[in-house]
Amino acid sequence: MSVVLDVSVQNRHGPPIHHVLKLYDRRFGSCLRDILEDKPAPYTRENEAAFQTFVGRGMIPGSLRHLKQRNDTEQYAVAAWQFLDEPNRTEGLAKYEATLWRDCIKHFECEITAYNRLADLQGKLVPRMFAQISLSSIQLATIPQEAASYFDVKGILLERIDGYCLGDLTQIIQSAVDAAHEINKRGIIMKDCAPRNVVVDGQSNTPGIVDLAQCRFRDELVNRWYKNGWNEDEGWDPDVEYWEQVGTASNPAAIGAVMVMRIQKITGVKVDVRYPDYEAIIAGTRRAKAEEAVAEKKKGAAKSS
Template structure:
């Protein structure tokens, strides 16, 4: 009996020491960290691969000539939004489904037949938590000979973000990293700064759903913590709209109060401060005294300013029951 061979997974196109070209299509800020004017394009060489969980994150060297004719050469972080790779991104019913040439043909056929817009509309309409089944159909064979249109070309592009590289270590490695300051007197200030940064992000309407010490990098020179992971975030306006659409939030509910109730429930400051306090106590016998930003007081003050009593009893997204 002939055994069916397993399709070969697509190899990484940006493997170590390999060069490829980037086109810079938009800049949301200046290139101050590289001391150059924004170029139209740049050659890129991979010098390290950090992770390929949800999105590929690469340590790269960019080089080329900027718009003023100056040569540049600097190191940066390149985060790619590549549908072909990502262990968590390509999970289906608990199973990792690697990208293959056969699956690429199926995807291209799907897009070029005009099915993508319909799929995305349906994806947005499906309520959260609705069960899905693995699609069953005929095996796709042969090659595709259809022309790309402006409407379909976007689905074959690989976009990404160039970020400043922070030389340092994850916050959770503060007690073990050789890059961390040897003087433990500095450690409480580093953790406190991370807690304050998390609260600042929450206050600006960005609620991080995966707030953890390993998603914060500490600059080993300035000891400044940087939050580097925002893939699992909710924006306040979109969060409120989703609550309205799903019936969780009534028309007479106040959006600002609802958001701060979610902030208190998520307790991102505690996810950093409490975790690091326990870790440093256990590993180094160091006791931290974190000054937590009082999100609960902000919530209560917001309610008082609107003449609302603090009598709401609900279960937040984290599963903890909160009494107000």
């Protein structure tokens, strides 16, 4: 989805150090610009002219507010490509590019949040994040200062893993499955979890999950559940709900099961992979909560006596 560049950083005391620069740029990325049937809508001068005019007229804030209102009230989120069907072609192109800009910002903020929350796993199960950057895709002198942010291209500088994709490997699927579970245990559910997003270090054979731009975070989910009144249901527990959601998303199986099927199809060999036992995790969560409640009750009784 994002543009990924190999960046060479000069080193006074040795050879250059190579990092990965991941850019969230609405102009590029076939997946980002996909429309129906996986046909990308290419970035063109016409698109850019429509977008710049839209920005110059001060239309983006209102357009994005309206889009948010629709997403808050409609069952399915509005996709950028839907604006390409608008009767006014120029305005449709402008709204399409504006929505892609919003999507890029959301993915950037999501990935930054995920890396920060996975600080203890950086350099182990996910790459190290070294810096955030912001570039401009246009000459700033040509646009009003208040509109400059709409032409920002956000990016993150990451550790480069010299290895190969999990799609080419069969021996370390279990490690990748366990890595996905570790991320889930830290309150992060990945919406885009697949073998293509796992890179294996060529020296240590350690898998790293490299795309965290589309995630759901436990604390944000819990806030939404309380806002929607889920806590009013008898016996409802946010920790149990979280693990039920994790089980539904099944990040570990999204990596492991796909690879097992591929290997079996190609070689006829079935690889045994262990997956998290979500029923046991939920049962353990309920048991711990019950024990905690009993302990609190005893503590209260002791104080009153």
